[in-house]
Amino acid sequence: MKVLVIGLLEENSGKTIFASSIINALISQGYDSVGFKPLGATELWSHPEALIESKKNKMVVTSDSIMLHKFSREKEPINIINPFGGLLIPVLPEKLRNLNSFSNALYMPNMRLGISRLTLCPSNSLYNTHLINVNAIERSSKSVEYELLDLVSVIENIVKVDDEYILNLISGGALRDIDKCLNYLENRHEIVVIESNSNIASPTPLSTNADVVVIVTPGEAMVVDGNRYKKAIELLNLNGKPWVIKTQEVFQLTNYLFSIELPILEDQFSGYNNDTLNYIIEYIKNIIKQ
Incomplete structure (x- = not known):
């Protein structure tokens, strides 16, 4: 299973700490999860x-990568x-x-x-x-x-x-090699949490097939249905390069299922707690059961 975390802003959306927190919450509930930053x-x-x-x-x-590696319990x-x-x-x-x-x-x-x-x-x-x-x-x-x-x-x-x-x-020249690493992680772990770069909607071709997509912006995280997201990418992907599509373009086509409020963190390295992430974690767990 793949969870894709993308940012609404070009920088400082809060993707890394959010993705790390999701990994931490999933591991704490017994799931084998690992991070990936293409x-x-x-x-x-x-x-x-x-x-x-x-x-x-x-x-x-x-x-x-240092933070994702740490929250992934250094499993890879x-x-x-x-x-x-x-x-x-x-x-x-x-x-x-x-x-x-x-x-x-x-x-x-x-x-x-x-x-x-x-x-x-x-x-x-x-x-x-x-x-x-x-x-x-x-x-x-x-x-x-x-x-x-x-x-x-x-x-x-x-x-x-x-x-x-x-x-x-x-x-785009390195993406085929990068996706081999993503495929490797998918074959070894239950849930791979992918963090995109900047406000890129799909960092690699394989990332497009995410089961759950979360759009992050300061103060809020919005959950998008994976199938709806994939269809939006296909509509926008006229040049065969999904990695040039911006989050804002996809968001106009998908909207979101629900959102959660993200509090200000006094300590970035502690991450968001399970109570904050509860609705998203439960949604991911329901997708796994389907």
């Missing part, structure tokens, strides 16, 4: 802990839970032609993904490839470059790439 990227400047954890794991890991390697992860590095205005180029770089993740990891999930073993974006590093500061070089010294399978290569991967 594509993830962490702002290195605001989350330096991702660099520390990357060095510790000897591979690139993101802040979202972190690089299966997040097959493509990268660190977004700050770019300097002086390293670009003008302020327009600087503004464009801020909104083009391929221009700021200094180092990324793509994990292949064959049946017998995992294989990490680390991608160093030389273009992105050239736009950043020397101190950031030194930090990345320090990370590079402890990781393996390094390939130097450019902006275009990264753009191809995050625009």
Whole structure:
């Protein structure tokens, strides 16, 4: 079974803590549940802990994958839970032609993904490839470059790439390999909770077949019927690329079955309690019984 968590906002919808809380609630009630973040990227400047954890794991890991891995009780390697992860590095205005180029770089993740990891999930073993974006590093500061070089010294399978290569991967080029990891988890666990990136309605082709979809925005989580969601994706998917469809587009076609209110969390790492999530958990359990 797949539960897909998607965000209504481009950033800070609260997907990660919500998905982690759902996993935790399901496990506490005896279900075998695990998280999955197909594509993830962490702002290195605001989350330096991702660099520390990357060095510790000897591979690139993101802040979202760290949380999902923890709430999944570390039942699977972190690089299966997040097959493509990268660190977004700050770019300097002086390293670009003008302020327009600087503004464009801020909104083009391929221009700021200094180092990324793509994990292949064959049946017998995992294989990490680390991608160093030389273009992105050239736009950043020397101190950031030194930090990345320090990370590079402890990781393996390094390939130097450019902006275009990264753009191809995050625009669909890596999705077939990423879905192999999702298929692997589906075959091993009762419930896979998938967290999309940004406000993307369907992060990978296989994610489209979710049994339950939850749209998250600050203060509220809305449950959408999986079949209705899939039909909406099919209607909107004119170019064969469901991963470019935004949550807002799908929401206009599906509406939602019911919603729950999400309180402000004093401690993000504690997650939402079972009482808050009760209606959604019961809905998931009823779908399982059908």
